[in-house]
Amino acid sequence: MTRKQRRLTIIGGSLAVLAIAAVLVLNAMRDSIVFFSTPTMVAAKHIQAGKRFRLGGLVQPGSLARGDNLVVTFQVADGSASLPVSYKGILPDLFREGQGVVAEGALDSSGVFRADVVLAKHDENYMPKDVADALKKQGYWKEEYGAKPNDSAKSAGNPAASRAAQGTPQTEQGALR
Amino acid sequence: MIAEAGHYALVLALGLALIQSTVPPLGARWRDAALMNVARSTAIAQLIFVAASFAALVTLHVTSDFSVVNVFENSHSMKPLIYKITGVWGNHEGSMLLWVSILALFGGLVAIFGNNLPLSLRAHVLAVQAWVASAFYLFILITSNPFLRIANPPIEGRDLNPVLQDIGLAVHPPMLYLGYVGFSISFSFAIAALIEGRIDAAWARWVRPWTLMAWIFLTLGIAMGSYWAYYELGWGGWWFWDPVENASLMPWLAGTALLHSLVVMEKRNALKVWTILLSILAFSLSLLGTFLVRSGVLTSVHAFATDPTRGVFILLILCIFIGGGLSLYAWRASALKQGGLFAPISREGALVLNNLFLTTACATVFVGTLYPLALEVITGDKISVGAPFFNLTFGPLFLPLMIAVPFGPLLAWKRGDLLGAAQRLIGAGVAALIVVAVVWAWTLGGSTFAPLAIGLAVFVIAGALSDLVERIGLFRVALGTAVQRARGLPRSSWGTIFAHAGVGVALIGIVCETTWNSEYIGSMKTGDVARIAGYELKLDGVSQRQGPNYREMVAQFSASLDDRLLDTMTPSKRAFTTRGSTTTEAALLTRGASQLYISLGDTAGDGAIAVRIYHKPLVLLIWFGPVLMAFGGMLSLSDRRLRVGAPKPARSLRGLQAAE
Numbered sequence: 136m137t138r139k140q141r142r143l144t145i146i147g148g149s150l151a152v153l154a155i156a157a158v159l160v161l162n163a164m165r166d167s168i169v170f171f172s173t174p175t176m177v178a179a180k181h182i183q184a185g186k187r188f189r190l191g192g193l194v195q196p197g198s199l200a201r202g203d204n205l206v207v208t209f210q211v212a213d214g215s216a217s218l219p220v221s222y223k224g225i226l227p228d229l230f231r232e233g234q235g236v237v238a239e240g241a242l243d244s245s246g247v248f249r250a251d252v253v254l255a256k257h258d259e260n261y262m263p264k265d266v267a268d269a270l271k272k273q274g275y276w277k278e279e280y281g282a283k284p285n286d287s288a289k290s291a292g293n294p295a296a297s298r299a300a301q302g303t304p305q306t307e308q309g310a311l312r
Numbered sequence: 313m314i315a316e317a318g319h320y321a322l323v324l325a326l327g328l329a330l331i332q333s334t335v336p337p338l339g340a341r342w343r344d345a346a347l348m349n350v351a352r353s354t355a356i357a358q359l360i361f362v363a364a365s366f367a368a369l370v371t372l373h374v375t376s377d378f379s380v381v382n383v384f385e386n387s388h389s390m391k392p393l394i395y396k397i398t399g400v401w402g403n404h405e406g407s408m409l410l411w412v413s414i415l416a417l418f419g420g421l422v423a424i425f426g427n428n429l430p431l432s433l434r435a436h437v438l439a440v441q442a443w444v445a446s447a448f449y450l451f452i453l454i455t456s457n458p459f460l461r462i463a464n465p466p467i468e469g470r471d472l473n474p475v476l477q478d479i480g481l482a483v484h485p486p487m488l489y490l491g492y493v494g495f496s497i498s499f500s501f502a503i504a505a506l507i508e509g510r511i512d513a514a515w516a517r518w519v520r521p522w523t524l525m526a527w528i529f530l531t532l533g534i535a536m537g538s539y540w541a542y543y544e545l546g547w548g549g550w551w552f553w554d555p556v557e558n559a560s561l562m563p564w565l566a567g568t569a570l571l572h573s574l575v576v577m578e579k580r581n582a583l584k585v586w587t588i589l590l591s592i593l594a595f596s597l598s599l600l601g602t603f604l605v606r607s608g609v610l611t612s613v614h615a616f617a618t619d620p621t622r623g624v625f626i627l628l629i630l631c632i633f634i635g636g637g638l639s640l641y642a643w644r645a646s647a648l649k650q651g652g653l654f655a656p657i658s659r660e661g662a663l664v665l666n667n668l669f670l671t672t673a674c675a676t677v678f679v680g681t682l683y684p685l686a687l688e689v690i691t692g693d694k695i696s697v698g699a700p701f702f703n704l705t706f707g708p709l710f711l712p713l714m715i716a717v718p719f720g721p722l723l724a725w726k727r728g729d730l731l732g733a734a735q736r737l738i739g740a741g742v743a744a745l746i747v748v749a750v751v752w753a754w755t756l757g758g759s760t761f762a763p764l765a766i767g768l769a770v771f772v773i774a775g776a777l778s779d780l781v782e783r784i785g786l787f788r789v790a791l792g793t794a795v796q797r798a799r800g801l802p803r804s805s806w807g808t809i810f811a812h813a814g815v816g817v818a819l820i821g822i823v824c825e826t827t828w829n830s831e832y833i834g835s836m837k838t839g840d841v842a843r844i845a846g847y848e849l850k851l852d853g854v855s856q857r858q859g860p861n862y863r864e865m866v867a868q869f870s871a872s873l874d875d876r877l878l879d880t881m882t883p884s885k886r887a888f889t890t891r892g893s894t895t896t897e898a899a900l901l902t903r904g905a906s907q908l909y910i911s912l913g914d915t916a917g918d919g920a921i922a923v924r925i926y927h928k929p930l931v932l933l934i935w936f937g938p939v940l941m942a943f944g945g946m947l948s949l950s951d952r953r954l955r956v957g958a959p960k961p962a963r964s965l966r967g968l969q970a971a972e
Binding site: 138141144145148149152153155156159160162163164166167168169170171189201204205224225226227228229239 | 546650653654655656664668669672675680695700701708709833834835895896914924
């Protein structure tokens with residue numbers, strides 16, 4: 136086998152594998168990508184029941200209700216609209232009323248969002264990215280959701296110290312990653 | 313004082329790095345040995361100053377000096393000593409300091425143990441190393457200084473994020489960084505080779521141990537991170553295809569490919585151009601991982617947008633090194649001489665196949681990780697790419713690779729005999745088929761995919777063993793001779809066998825855990841019994857306990873099997889008052905390689921606690937596999953061949969061992 140033939144074999148094989156990979160990726164892109172929506176977008180777009188998507192927003196304070204058998208229901212709101220969510224299981228440690236949440240699931244025929252995953256992240260101050268962006272877009276963003284002390288410490292002298300002096304733990308943010 | 317000294321030491325290290333970046337290449341150009349030797353002393357001095365800087369930050373954390381912002385943000389005087397130390401790298405600034413410390417450590421090791429390298433190659437390698445180091449020193453000093461002071465020091469710190477107060481995560485980042493940053497060495501060697509326009513088998517022999525070392529640490533680091541997620545996050549999941557995890561998986565895949573192509577280059581002097589490209593890619597992916605994790609682009613676009621300095625700075629570093637490396641490659645690679653010929657069916661061919669599948673699999677992970685970011689930037693649509701995507705792309709690509717793994721070591725160099733290799737694998741194939749049949753019969757009506765996957769894993773393990781049997785002639789020659797031969801077998805051959813078997817072991821664990829994992833979720837009161845996979849778990853009671861910097865609620869379960877008490881399990885829920893957050897401490901009961909897993913949820917008004925109980929069959933194999941792989945890597949690293957040809961073999965041997 137000459138050098139040229141050898142090279143052609145390798146290039147041919149590589150192209151074949153890459154083509155297979157491309158087909159796999161495109162196929163997976165079509166079937167297994169989950170879109171993100173906020174309650175407002177759900178109301179506007181009219182997503183059909185049974186179609187999986189991710190719902191993000193703030194857990195409406197006072198809406199959390201625990202039923203029998205670990206069923207929980209709560210409302211996810213984004214300022215202009217809200218959507219009832221039902222979930223069976225144990226909520227993550229970081230789940231709080233008034234905090235950001237991302238749930239994955241689908242709408243049922245009665246318009247309730249049946250979540251099978253409620254996302255927990257490592258950091259309790261962590262506002263899911265999608266939620267933060269969506270809230271910002273609609274003008275419901277509060278700086279304390281996302282401000283990191285590291286950032287502010289640089290930009291404005293030492294607010295970290297003054298914040299500690301004021302004793303406002305809810306503005307405390309931690310950068311985990 | 314200490315903070316200022318640490319800061320100053322870091323500035324000095326930057327100065328040294330700048331000298332190291334410029335003087336040695338000039339020396340190489342002018343063929344001035346004295347100038348080239350500057351690289352050695354500056355690399356060692358740089359290591360000393362960075363180590364001093366790092367030691368300063370550790371001291372500040374240990375002594376709880378809350379006048380330093382970094383300590384105030386991430387420490388608490390009541391925190392146990394071990395977590396005061398590990399808290400140093402539990403935050404952005406400290407972890408970047410750890411990053412450059414490890415970079416300087418590797419540079420220093422090359423300087424100390426690289427006496428057998430040609431002078432100009434060493435000068436270039438250390439210079440490239442210093443380019444990377446300078447960029448990151450500047451990054452730390454300009455955007456992420458860990459030594460900033462607070463004007464009015466508070467009395468108490470804010471404590472480290474509780475989930476990070478765990479021994480698994482204490483060791484995980486240093487391991488991962490040793491792996492990430494270790495690839496900088498192969499990158500520097502590749503760039504140096506391109507600058508010099510010369511590359512040969514000896515080059516591969518110098519690069520291999522460093523790549524192997526980085527790969528071992530990365531393997532262990534990823535496995536440890538996965539185990540940490542498994543027991544600390546309370547969900548029993550061990551891999552989430554999270555972008556942060558993918559960021560460490562991509563360099564691992566590229567590094568694994570690099571390890572294999574380095575073998576071809578060392579043995580056969582072939583695949584030179586490709587190996588250089590892989591070296592550049594492996595480190596580029598490490599840099600990409602650092603960018604993804606450190607710029608904040610994943611956690612919040614907001615953080616990225618309001619404080620763009622960090623993200624843009626790393627992005628700039630990323631572009632300069634990846635772009636520069638690839639441009640240099642495009643410009644100079646054609647200057648490298650062609651290597652030896654080989655037929656497609658040969659050991660080389662098998663290793664090319666391995667590289668092909670590993671890099672393609674890596675590319676699919678890359679697409680899955682970056683596509684959502686790209687789409688959001690371009691169209692504004694938000695999507696999430698999760699496990700289903702990777703199962704549909706990564707899985708099918710890994711399958712043929714696994715089938716091919718046992719064939720590789722059985723093929724001869726240059727021109728192999730596929731039929732002969734297949735004949736020698738008949739034993740392994742039969743073993744795999746028997747296992748498929750047994751597992752299928754045992755779990756009749758269950759998943760059909762699982763028995764096949766387990767059969768494939770058994771084929772990989774048995775294939776690795778047949779390679780051993782073949783090499784030592786077991787069953788063909790007398791037992792004594794076979795033992796003799798096994799003793800004489802090169803350690804790198806043993807390394808291959810262990811590493812390949814490790815892949816199979818991990819696969820068994822993955823398949824068993826995902827297929828036959830059973831789960832019980834419910835609320836329990838004292839005296840209630842939960843039944844899962846034949847085990848009975850009785851809730852004996854709940855008590856409160858005070859820890860050093862938290863309060864915890866401990867539930868006591870007694871686990872029994874067939875009315876025989878096995879052990880008590882005590883999952884707990886810890887409330888950290890300083891941060892007002894809670895963590896779930898899962899209780900694990902290990903039975904062989906399987907585990908029972910209990911984690912607690914909320915307590916209801918009537919005193920019932922929500923519990924989540926899992927039985928995870930053979931789950932430990934998932935991490936035992938990578939440990940086997942890393943052990944194989946270590947065996948290979950200790951191989952005599954990697955030291956042969958060095959003028960001072962005994963010395964470089966000590967060097968390799970000291971670096972482990």
